[in-house]
Amino acid sequence: MSESKFRHEPDPENPGWMIWEIREEERFNQILGPFRVRKESETTARCRIWxxxxxxxxxxxxxxxxxxxxxxxxxxxxxxxLGIQHAGRSVTLDLTCQFMAPGMLGKPLDAEVEILRETGRLVFLRGLVVQEEVKVAAFSGTIRKASPPR
Structure with a gap:
């Protein structure tokens, strides 16, 4: 995805967090509202919506x-x-989610994402969706990275 269509930069209003957004207003991602992400360790990151x-x-x-x-x-x-560069044509191969509790409105909702393994074309991940101390959902998924440009 070209950098002109994508914004990934420090959030001046939330130190330590990065803005994650597609600039085009008519794209699906916009429905979630502001989206932020930060690195928590070498293998985990935290994403947040409100x-x-x-x-x-x-x-x-x-x-x-x-x-x-x-x-x-x-x-x-x-x-x-966590350092994995994606082109705009990378795709989700599978996604499994187990819902454990309802998420509430008006409180930040976080996804704690962990990379389990990366191969040449695949990334295997798992994590939890949490809200304060409540575990809302558990998930696992696989990303297929885009082919290198020819």
């Missing part, structure tokens, strides 16, 4: 589809923070 009413289901909790979308984008944001 759920609002648009992210809710009829129970006024975070919709499961929002959680899954957050996890999917977190696979890429988290692994990039």
């Amino acid at each position: 759920p609002q009413r648009i992210h809710s289901n009829l129970a006024d909790a975070v919709h499961g589809g929002v959680v899954m979308s957050f996890v999917d984008i977190s696979l890429f944001a988290g692994s990039r923070m």
Whole structure:
């Protein structure tokens, strides 16, 4: 993905966090609102969103589809923070999610992403979606990195 379409830079309002966003307003990622990421160790990164009413289901909790979308984008944001460069054509091969508790509106929702292994074309990851002390979901996924340009 060209750098002109993508923004990944320090967040001046949240020291230690990086902005992660696609600049084009009509792309799907924009539905999650502000998205931030930071490195926590050599193998883990933390991604964050701030759920609002648009992210809710009829129970006024975070919709499961929002959680899954957050996890999917977190696979890429988290692994990039850990040094894996992705082209815009990398894809999610699989994503498994186990929901454990509802996410609440108005409180930061975090995805703790861990790289388990990287090969020439694949990245294997796992993690937890947490909100304060509550484990909202567990996940695992695989990214297929884009082919090098020819």
